[in-house]
Amino acid sequence: DAEITQSPRHKITETGRQVTLACHQTWNHNNMFWYRQDLGHGLRLIHYSYGVHDTNKGEVSDGYSVSRSNTEDLPLTLESAASSQTSVYFCASSVTYEETQYFGPGTRLLVL
Amino acid sequence: AQKITQTQPGMFVQEKEAVTLDCTYDTSDPSYGLFWYKQPSSGEMIFLIYQGSYDQQNATEGRYSLNFQKARKSANLVISASQLGDSAMYFCAMREGRGSTLGRLYFGRGTQLTVWP
Numbered sequence: 127d128a129e130i131t132q133s134p135r136h137k138i139t140e141t142g143r144q145v146t147l148a149c150h151q152t153w154n155h156n157n158m159f160w161y162r163q164d165l166g167h168g169l170r171l172i173h174y175s176y177g178v179h180d181t182n183k184g185e186v187s188d189g190y191s192v193s194r195s196n197t198e199d200l201p202l203t204l205e206s207a208a209s210s211q212t213s214v215y216f217c218a219s220s221v222t223y224e225e226t227q228y229f230g231p232g233t234r235l236l237v238l
Numbered sequence: 239a240q241k242i243t244q245t246q247p248g249m250f251v252q253e254k255e256a257v258t259l260d261c262t263y264d265t266s267d268p269s270y271g272l273f274w275y276k277q278p279s280s281g282e283m284i285f286l287i288y289q290g291s292y293d294q295q296n297a298t299e300g301r302y303s304l305n306f307q308k309a310r311k312s313a314n315l316v317i318s319a320s321q322l323g324d325s326a327m328y329f330c331a332m333r334e335g336r337g338s339t340l341g342r343l344y345f346g347r348g349t350q351l352t353v354w355p
Contacts, residue, residue, distance in 0.1 A: 157341055168242075168329060168345035169283075176341070184342065216283060223333070223341025224271065229283035 129153075132217050132230040140238055145204040147233050149217030157220045158200040159227060162186065162213040169216065175200055176223070207237045239264055242330050244346035251320045251353055258305070259315040259349045261330030269335035272313040273343065274304065278326040286328075289313060320353045327351075 130151040139145050149158065156177045161169040161184075171184030173192040181192050189211060191203045204211055214234050218227040243262045251257040263272065274286040289297045289304045297304040305314040317324055327350050331343040 159342070161343075161345075166347060168347045169331075169343070170345070171342050174342060214281070218283075218343075220341070224335065226273065226285050226288055227343060228285060229275075231282050 130217060130219055130228060130230040132215075132233050134233060135231065136234045138236045138238065139207050141207055141209060143207050145207050145235070147202045147204075147215055147217075147235070149200045149202065149230060150198055151217075151219045151230075152198065153219060153221075153228075154197055155219035155221050156197070157223060157227075158194070159218040159220075160184075160190070160192065160200065160202045161216045161218065162211075163216060163232075164213050172202065172215075173200075204235075207235075209237050211235065212237045240346075241265065241344035242332050242346035244330055244349050246349045247347075248350045248352070251317075251351065253322060253353055253355050254319055256316060256318045257320055257351065259317070259328050259330075259351065261313045261315065261346060263311050263313060263330075263332045265311075265332065265334055267334045271333040271335075272304065272306070273331040273333065274302070274313075274315045275329045275331060276324075276326045277329065277348070278323075283329075287315070317351075322353050322355065325351060325353045 133148045159174040160172040170186045175194040217230040220227045270291045272289045276284045287299045301318045303316045327348045329348045330346045
């Protein structure tokens, strides 16, 4: 079955380290999204991509970067992890911008 | 201004009863979509139901229905015959269809639903 996966599922890192969270989907969806979930804020958009080599900033993009070299993957990189980036990170994908976004299982990141 | 407002941080309902989770939205875009997602304690985000701004009828998916009142800008989720497994956090989200916000979802802060026997 087609699916969307995230790895790792749990990560502990130290401030200042570079961290990359992987997102892989096998639906051949054009659109991919990264969100973070924090108590009291719901989900907020970090970065998104409409296709290969396309990336766009969301509302909370500072300190994060993405690149899209193929349809299946959109890795999220924290350039220099900060304690404020402790959160749960969700990747999502959709066929077109109008279609439903389906979410990966999430990655819990703790920055010490 | 908040794009999506969920005013009920927590709701309680007895098993087999119906429950309505409130959601209001704010947009000037004539083309938009409204979504509800369920997040159980295990953490995953599960898509429940979708309503398009041009849809004439309220969306339904099994025990879930979306009470869409366009003039009031509300998109309430109705769960009929609640089950213990419905206990979860529920998020309302909106997708706009123009400009730089094309396709991105705006989420509310969620409503924690507890179903008791």
